[in-house]
Amino acid sequence: MTDHPGLSIVVPVYRGANTVGQLVAELSALKPEGGMEIILVNDGSPDNSAEVCQALLGTATVPLIYIEHARNYGEHNAVMTGLRRARGDYVITMDDDLQNPPEEVVRLYDHARNGRWDVVYTRYASKKHALWRNIGSRFANAVADRLLDKPKGLYLSSFRCMARLVVQSVTRYTGPYPYVDGLIMEVTQRIDSIEVRHLPRAEGRSNYTLTRLVRLWLNLATSFSLAPLRMATFLGIGMATLGAIGAALTIIEALVVRGTPSGYASTMVVILLVGGVQSMILGVLGEYVGRTFLSANGKPQGTVRLISRNRAAEDEAS
Numbered sequence: 001m002t003d004h005p006g007l008s009i010v011v012p013v014y015r016g017a018n019t020v021g022q023l024v025a026e027l028s029a030l031k032p033e034g035g036m037e038i039i040l041v042n043d044g045s046p047d048n049s050a051e052v053c054q055a056l057l058g059t060a061t062v063p064l065i066y067i068e069h070a071r072n073y074g075e076h077n078a079v080m081t082g083l084r085r086a087r088g089d090y091v092i093t094m095d096d097d098l099q100n101p102p103e104e105v106v107r108l109y110d111h112a113r114n115g116r117w118d119v120v121y122t123r124y125a126s127k128k129h130a131l132w133r134n135i136g137s138r139f140a141n142a143v144a145d146r147l148l149d150k151p152k153g154l155y156l157s158s159f160r161c162m163a164r165l166v167v168q169s170v171t172r173y174t175g176p177y178p179y180v181d182g183l184i185m186e187v188t189q190r191i192d193s194i195e196v197r198h199l200p201r202a203e204g205r206s207n208y209t210l211t212r213l214v215r216l217w218l219n220l221a222t223s224f225s226l227a228p229l230r231m232a233t234f235l236g237i238g239m240a241t242l243g244a245i246g247a248a249l250t251i252i253e254a255l256v257v258r259g260t261p262s263g264y265a266s267t268m269v270v271i272l273l274v275g276g277v278q279s280m281i282l283g284v285l286g287e288y289v290g291r292t293f294l295s296a297n298g299k300p301q302g303t304v305r306l307i308s309r310n311r312a313a314e315d316e317a318s
């Protein structure tokens with residue numbers, strides 16, 4: 001028996017008690033080349049996902065590793081924790097909500113393996129998310145097109161396959177604000193994508209609220225790009241230029257036109273406009289400084305409370 005499987009599947013679990021059992025059962029029926037292991041990372045889920053995942057350790061027919069975070073850190077943090085424990089030549093990450101059909105796993109794996117791609121993303125002809133979530137995803141990908149060094153138009157999906165080389169490089173990042181796709185783009189450009197089916201959510205609603213999406217955009221923008229700082233600089237230069245022009249016009253008007261009444265409206269417009277830009281610039285700077293401060297003070301990327309393996313996983317590890 002080899003000391004590592006051909007494929008590892010990392011699944012972050014959050015409010016997935018009603019779906020993770022079916023997901024593991026369907027994945028266990030697959031027969032990828034070189035065998036596989038499944039890694040479930042419970043990211044502080046408030047439901048009974050912990051009990052369900054631990055019960056799966058006694059019933060799963062493939063090597064299964066269960067990891068439990070001490071609290072909720074976020075999807076990308078949970079993925080990073082799973083990647084560090086993955087032993088496969090290739091690693092697939094996927095959600096626990098059954099929107100990605102498990103039967104697409106082998107096709108994704110074979111495409112990456114046979115094509116010798118470092119990373120293969122999935123794309124969807126039709127996404128079964130809510131309208132606001134689809135708009136948010138398009139916005140995030142549009143931002144990534146401008147901020148990340150990624151192939152133009154590549155859709156960044158959480159259902160992706162990575163070669164071992166990429167996994168080893170990505171997991172060297174230990175900061176508290178990981179953005180897996182940004183880390184991938186810093187490692188390789190040998191990237192491809194395939195189209196897969198996307199199913200309606202089997203249970204409940206998306207765990208991505210508007211607040212979580214905003215946090216994700218902030219991670220994307222501030223962790224892997226200086227573009228927001230440069231934008232703030234250009235806005236500052238632009239406002240300084242407009243201010244200089246306005247000052248010159250005001251002086252000329254005062255010299256040429258006698259008895260010019262002072263304009264309350266124009267004064268307030270200038271004050272509010274300049275104040276708004278200054279506040280935005282300070283906010284961008286504060287975001288960078290705050291993240292640097294928290295990173296320097298050792299804010300954890302994820303604290304693991306528990307790691308459990310079923311018998312099949314223990315046999316392979318021994």
